Amino acid sequence: MCDPSTTSLSRSSSSSSSSSSTSLEATTTLASACHAAATTTMRVGGGSWKRNLLWGTAGFLLFVTITFGILYCTSMPFRRTVTFWKGMAPIYLEYKYLKVFRKPRLDAAQYETELDAYYHRAANQLVTLILKLGGIATKIGQVLATVGQGILPDPVVTALRVLQDGVPAKSYPEIARIVEQSHGNRPMDDMFTWFSPEPLGAASIAQAHLARLAPNNETVVVKVQYPEIRRQLHADLRNLRWAVLLLSPENTDLAATVQQRHERELDFRLEAQHLRECRSNLQAHGVEPNLVRIPRVYNQTGLCSENILVMEYLEGTSLARVVQDEQARLARAMGFQSSNELQSHLTKQLKTIGGAQQQQEQQEPESGALQEGNDGSSNNQQTANRPKRRRDWWTNPTVQTALQKTAPVWTRLFRAYAGIRDRLESGLSRNNHNNNEETSSRAPRVNLARALKTLVHVHGLQMLLDGTYNADPHGGNVLVMPDGRLGLLDYGMIGRFSERDRYYAVETILALADGKVEETAQIYTEGGYKANVLNDRIHDPNILHRFATFHFDRIDLTPVRWASTGESQDVLELLASGVVEPSVPKWVEDGRRLGALMMGPHIQSGRVAFSLARSWKGIARRAQAEFRKNPDWNQTGVLN
Secondary structure, three states: OOOHHHOOOOOOHHHHHHHHHHHHHHHHHHHHHHHHHHHHHHHHHOOOHHHHHHHHHHHHHHHHHHHHHHHHHHOHHHHHHHHHHHHHHHHHHHHHHHHHHHHHHOOHHHHHHHHHHHHHHHHHHHHHHHHHHOOHHHHHHHHHHHHOOOOOOHHHHHHHHHHOOOOOOOOHHHHHHHHHHHOOOOOHHHHEEEEEEEEEEEOOOEEEEEEEEOOOOOEEEEEEEOOOHHHHHHHHHHHHHHHHHHHOHHHHHHHHHHHHHHHHHOOHHHHHHHHHHHHHHHHHOOOOOOOEEOOOEOOOOOOOOOOEEEEEOOOOEEHHHHHHHHHHHHHHHHOOOOHHHHHHHHHHHHHHOOHHHHHHHHHOOOOOOOOOOOOOHHHHHHHHHOOOOOOOHHHOHHHHHHHHHHHHHHHHHHHHHHHHHHHHHHHHHOOOHHHHHHHHOOOOOOOHHHHHHHHHHHHHHHHHHHOEEEOOOOHHHEEEOOOOOEEEOOOOOEEEOOHHHHHHHHHHHHHHHOOOHHHHHHHHHHOOOEEEEOOEEOOOHHHHHHHHHHHHOOOOOOOEEOOOOOOEEOHHHHHHOOEEEEEOOHHHHHHHHHHHHHHHHHHHOOOOOOOHHHHHHHHHHHHHHHHHHOOOEOOOOOEO
């Protein structure tokens, strides 16, 4: 069987089509030959049906084996499909084995130990598979590394972070050949006075190189798309659709949305338009270039094309690396051995923040929460029969309110302590030759709080006021520049909201920021969101409010109370009990993806109490005021 690595990745589409046609003809001819051979064998065997069956089976297996080999060697989509399922099947089957066979036979502690070991193995296998596939698989892995904190197991999120700073790059000769072929075999020296052989970074569909333009020697970034990415993308998205169909059929519409979004990302001419549009919008808001920079597009020499993009060079450190350094600094200050231990601690914090207040609410239910009659007798009886529990001082509502209001102050004090300790350790380490390498590998010190605040503010302006925003602002696509401004890169995927979509997003943000549970649930219902649990439609306002909180505010893993019964339930247990979403409107689907990308860096850097809704409240107020000036907006809050 041939080595797939010998298949050239830069073959033209015409040769690819010819090869596929040739392999199909060869397979058809082989099928006819095997069928004829098997038929002849059946006739010759005559009296021995066992011998006929044996030879027929052997002929069939030979046909399948040779056909598989031909397709594997000549069809890149088929080869990627085999690679995908070869990697995913063991991960999935081992998980099902643990859940079905091992869990009933082990106590809770033993099961958690085996499950944790499985997560570590599966995480490494998953990253290896993603790096092997590249393409859309890398993009999905990058997003999960950002939005998965508190949702996915810690080992998986930690392993996926290696994808955010790039993937293995192609060599300079390959890149030079792609650039020259994209411009009619025009020599590189005619286009550039200098072209760096080492890439600035390599992403899922392209890699970027520093270069100087031939006319004026101006420094630019040249983004070069991999020629095989289009065929890879179609194969990967087909595999994704099959995986969703088998494992989560209720999300087939979501898979279709993902396919459309990534297909548009492949045309760099569209990305150039997106860069100009979003840059102009942010300039109108006065934040570009004061707070952020979006690269200018250079097309004076006609170099930009469907798979080549030339743009302004911005210098800085990726936000993903800055967040990793912050994690390491906080881990040392808090006495953890590594940032991974800190992440585990933060995940537990997500499940316990507000837990004391939840406990207080369970001890003293809200008025009318469990009432079955006008006199509240049933509620009083349940309260009377409930065992008395000791009230710790931290469950007092007054104490809870004070702690919540002073949390930012204590957080700043602790971070100041961590910074002082880190500076002292860094100063001492400069005198220690054993630590020189570690010190030099750290990113320059930046004000992460300011960077995150700017990131959230800018994307709030884009989504809530403009209705056009970067749909993929993960940490690897954001630079922290030396002067503190942010460089916003990669506008291949943008989201667009209609006026109705933007209206529902604005109203949801305001309801969440003000803690209006019933209003949030009503907006979600009117906006077209539907969720079921065990085939029953969810109408409970507390549950819908918690889902909206996940999407547009924060990761709140504290127990949620069912308004209809007053019973509390673990959120992760609720989600694992069979929650499906038969209807997810675009404003929820796109909004929650951007929201997760905004929440992710905050959680990763220890800011677990961050509220996206409160951060966007002022912008949402401005947007709401604009809607009310719109003659198509009526007093019921619905656009005509």
